[in-house]
Amino acid sequence: MQYPPMGYEPQTMTVRNGQTAASLHAIEIDAYTTWLACGWGLGGCQAYGPALIGAPFVGTSGVEFEISVNVPEWTQHVHMGFLCSGLGTITCEASSDTYNAVLDIAIAGTGTSGTHSIDNAQMVWLAEPIGSPGVNGLNRALDITYQDSSNRRTFKFTITDADTGAGITLEVYSVVILPRWPDESAALP
Amino acid sequence: MSRPAPSTITPMPVDRIATNRAIQIGQASAPAEEVLMENIQYLHCNMRPPIVRTIFRPDTTTPYLVAGTTSHVIHAGWARAPFADFTQWDISVLVQNTSSVHSAEVRWTIQSSGVTAVTPVPKDTAAWTEKATTITFDPTETIDTITMEIKNGASGALRVHSVEIRPTAIGTVAAGKSTGGYVALDTDEIGADEPLTTYIRQRMADNLEALRKTRVQTIVGWSEGFTRATTSQFSEISSSYVTQAIIPFQSGYGQTSIRWALHGRRLGSIGTVKLEVYQGDTMQDSEEISLQTTWASGDSPPYSAALHDYTGGAAVACIANKPGHIKVSLKGDGSAAALMFSLCCWFADGS
Numbered sequence: 001m002q003y004p005p006m007g008y009e010p011q012t013m014t015v016r017n018g019q020t021a022a023s024l025h026a027i028e029i030d031a032y033t034t035w036l037a038c039g040w041g042l043g044g045c046q047a048y049g050p051a052l053i054g055a056p057f058v059g060t061s062g063v064e065f066e067i068s069v070n071v072p073e074w075t076q077h078v079h080m081g082f083l084c085s086g087l088g089t090i091t092c093e094a095s096s097d098t099y100n101a102v103l104d105i106a107i108a109g110t111g112t113s114g115t116h117s118i119d120n121a122q123m124v125w126l127a128e129p130i131g132s133p134g135v136n137g138l139n140r141a142l143d144i145t146y147q148d149s150s151n152r153r154t155f156k157f158t159i160t161d162a163d164t165g166a167g168i169t170l171e172v173y174s175v176v177i178l179p180r181w182p183d184e185s186a187a188l189p
Numbered sequence: 190m191s192r193p194a195p196s197t198i199t200p201m202p203v204d205r206i207a208t209n210r211a212i213q214i215g216q217a218s219a220p221a222e223e224v225l226m227e228n229i230q231y232l233h234c235n236m237r238p239p240i241v242r243t244i245f246r247p248d249t250t251t252p253y254l255v256a257g258t259t260s261h262v263i264h265a266g267w268a269r270a271p272f273a274d275f276t277q278w279d280i281s282v283l284v285q286n287t288s289s290v291h292s293a294e295v296r297w298t299i300q301s302s303g304v305t306a307v308t309p310v311p312k313d314t315a316a317w318t319e320k321a322t323t324i325t326f327d328p329t330e331t332i333d334t335i336t337m338e339i340k341n342g343a344s345g346a347l348r349v350h351s352v353e354i355r356p357t358a359i360g361t362v363a364a365g366k367s368t369g370g371y372v373a374l375d376t377d378e379i380g381a382d383e384p385l386t387t388y389i390r391q392r393m394a395d396n397l398e399a400l401r402k403t404r405v406q407t408i409v410g411w412s413e414g415f416t417r418a419t420t421s422q423f424s425e426i427s428s429s430y431v432t433q434a435i436i437p438f439q440s441g442y443g444q445t446s447i448r449w450a451l452h453g454r455r456l457g458s459i460g461t462v463k464l465e466v467y468q469g470d471t472m473q474d475s476e477e478i479s480l481q482t483t484w485a486s487g488d489s490p491p492y493s494a495a496l497h498d499y500t501g502g503a504a505v506a507c508i509a510n511k512p513g514h515i516k517v518s519l520k521g522d523g524s525a526a527a528l529m530f531s532l533c534c535w536f537a538d539g540s
Contacts, residue, residue, distance in 0.1 A: 002200045010401055010442050013394045025390040026225055030201050032397045033228045036236065037198055051351070052244045053411050053434045053532075065244050065252055067351040068281050068319045070237075073198055083435055119432050149197045150235060152281070154319065175244075176437050188200040 001034040002187045004074070008035040034188075038074055038181050048178055051155075056084075056116070056171035065175075066156045073149050074181055074188055077129040077141040080157065081176040085121040087162035088170030092126060094142040095154040101126055102137045105170055116171045129180065141180055148188070191376040192362040195231040199224050222379045229393055232400055233371050234359040237275065240533070241267045241335070241354035241410035246422070253285070253316075253348040254339065254413070261296050261338035263490045265412035267354070268334040268450035268498060269533040271326050273369040273403060275356035278324050278335070282308055282352050285316035288345020295349060299326050300334035300491050310347055317350045323357055328368065332450055332498050336491045337412075354410070370399035401442070405536040408438040408447065408515065412531035415492065419456060421528040425519035430463055434517040436534070440468075440507050443539035447505045447515070450498035451532045455480040457525025462497075464534075466505050468513035474506040480527055495530065504537055 008031055016024050051067045071078070080092050082103065090103045107122050129141040144153060155177060162168040182188075201224055243265065245254045254264050286293045295308040306324035314320075326333060335354065341347050362373045372392055379389055414421040423433045438447075453462055460480040466473045478497045499505075507513060515534060521527045 002202055010398070012398075013391060021387075022385055022390065025387075025394075026221075026385065029229070029390065029393045029397065030225060032394065033225070033232065034200070036232055036397060036401060037228070048439055049239065049242050049407055050409050050411070050436050051242045052246070053409065053436060056249075063250070063252060065351070066283055066317045067242065067244055067353060068283060069242070069353060070239060070279075070281075070355055073235075081437065083437065118435055121435065123437060147197075148199070152319075154283075173434065174436060 001030050004038045004181050004188065005031045005035050010035070048176065050174045050176055052175040053173065056173050062158055062160050064156055064158045066154055068152055068154045069177060070150055071144055071153050072179055073147065075144045075179040076146050076182045077180040078144055078155070079126050079141045079178040079180055080155070081123055081125040081178065082172050083121050083123050083174035084170060084172040085116045086170040087168050089160045090172065091158040091160070092142060093156040094144065096145045097143040099133050099138070100136045101140050101142055103139055116169070118173050121173050144179070192364065192373045193227050193230055193376065194234045194360055194362050195227045198228050198231045201225065201228070222385050223376055226374045226376070226379050226393065229396055230362060230374065233274070233362065233396070236400055236404045237272070237356040237358060238404060238406040239353050239355040239410070240269050240407050240535070241352055243411050243413065244351040245349060245413055247413065253350045256293060256339040256341045256347040259341050259343060261340045263336050263338050263415045264349070266334050266336040266415055266452060266491055266531055267410050267412050267533050268332055268452065268496055268531065269407070269410065269535060270448065271328045271330055271333055272356050273328050274367045274371060275359065276325060276328060277357035278326055278354050279357045280306070280308070280322045280324060280352065280354050282320050283317035283350040284310050284314060284320055285318065285348040285350070286310045286312060286314040286342070286345060287348070288312050288342050291342025291344050293342045293345070293347035294340060296338040297322060297324050298336045298338070298491065299324060300336065300493065301327050301330050312342070312345070316348065331500060334491055334493070334496065369403040371396050402539040405444065405538060406441070408534040408536070409436045410533045412452070414530050415452070421530055423519055423529040424526045426521040426524065426526045428459070428520055428523035430518035430520045432516060433519050433529070436515040436517065437512070438514065439512045440509050440536065441539065442510055444509050444536040445507060445540065446537035447507055447534055448499045448537050449476070449505070449532070449534045450496065451478070451529060452492060452495045453480045453497065453527065453529040454495050455482050455521065455525070455527045457522040459520070459522035460527030461520050462527065462529055463518040464505055465516040465518070466507050466513060467516060468508050468511045473508060473513070476502055476505050478502055
């Protein structure tokens with residue numbers, strides 16, 4: 001299909017008879033194929049999954065993490081989600097994006113530094129993508145070079161405490177990298 | 190005869206397969222029927238979810254593992270099910286070598302076969318440089334462990350920051366029905382610019398079903414701390430369960446069961462891991478794993494006695510098409526810790 005089949009659900013082939021059966025079946029097969037490739041099916045889940053779990057960073061500033069990921073075909077943007085607690089910022093970068101994206105985190109408990117606890121942590125996601133960001137520092141999904149085959153991209157995220165000296169810190173427990181596809185108004189290349 | 194293994198996918202213009210006409214409208218390069226088939230074949234070759242995605246953090250300030258010696262030492266290991274129709278893993282690792290004189294290396298081993306592959310890390314490799322390696326695995330294994338050993342050169346230090354492991358794309362499509370249920374199609378069968386036969390149409394649909402059900406994604410592929418016999422990233426002394434990790438996931442269509450494998454041990458009389466699957470506020474299922482204790486008595490690499498997996502316990506249930514998270518908890522005996530060194534979770538084949 002030229003357009004991603006939003007909302008498609010896998011199904012067995014419909015029984016059809018007559019002259020148009022071949023083309024109707026072809027349309028069904030084409031929709032299923034595009035759905036798998038586009039990411040509402042398994043294709044998209046290729047890149048879903050935590051990259052970082054375990055003991056969180058505590059009381060450190062500007063700590064960088066990088067990972068190279070195989071991004072599925074037709075990915076246009078990548079969301080990143082962070083399971084975290086505390087106060088600070090997370091700067092996200094992609095090797096295919098000129099500008100970074102910055103996520104402000106404010107999940108505080110009691111006290112100036114907040115109460116860090118994985119049980120009370122919340123999942124925070126980058127906001128929706130922006131057509132032409134033009135500057136660093138926006139809260140947005142990162143851009144991916146748009147192409148019809150999978151490709152490798154390196155993602156970097158930098159965790160910065162609000163004020164390490166004052167004990168106002170940010171802890172990140174888990175990271176999810178989630179590809180996004182164009183909406184149905186955009187033809188696939 | 191030609192069973193193509195395309196490297197790209199071609200969006201099908203609507204006018205080539207529009208309703209009320211047979212799909213025999215040809216184009217310069219290939220008839221529409223052939224493009225339809227090639228796109229499915231592309232998925233067969235390239236739909237390859239990663240099984241491992243780990244960024245190392247041995248302590249709260251160091252985002253990398255270091256090779257402490259000039260000998261190979263196991264630092265990480267991941268146990269999980271291979272994919273039926275692939276035979277090799279692509280391993281991508283981000284590394285740094287501080288030596289200006291000597292190269293270092295990362296070595297990968299498949300436990301079931303003993304097959305090894307080495308990723309050389311040349312001198313003066315800056316942080317973080319991607320290095321790639323391919324290793325052959327046995328697709329018939331139920332669970333298999335990949336271990337990662339790292340060693341320094343004669344000078345300097347090798348640092349390993351992160352790893353991704355995924356199947357290597359299929360380059361040659363074999364005839365007949367694959368183990369995963371995929372039947373390769375041939376351009377001779379469908380390239381005649383004629384309407385597809387009912388059999389071929391059904392075969393295409395069945396192939397798509399086979400791909401959806403068998404190329405299931407990984408929820409988590411994490412490991413760290415194999416060299417630390419008495420400490421770990423995840424360590425708990427308390428005799429009550431304490432949350433160690435929360436792992437978000439999104440189940441897909443027909444995915445109702447989560448399989449798992451982990452490496453762990455206990456230092457005292459009791460050491461247990463609990464996996465709980467939550468979707469919304471509801472806990473759907475849970476599994477408790479009593480950890481073994483033989484490490485202290487001499488278990489050696491690749492620490493197979495420390496491996497626990499769903500075949501010795503049970504897979505945990507989830508609801509299809511719904512976001513959720515896996516909560517991982519540990520408990521010791523109140524004076525000695527329970528430790529976990531790796532955790533891989535993936536969806537069982539779909540329905």
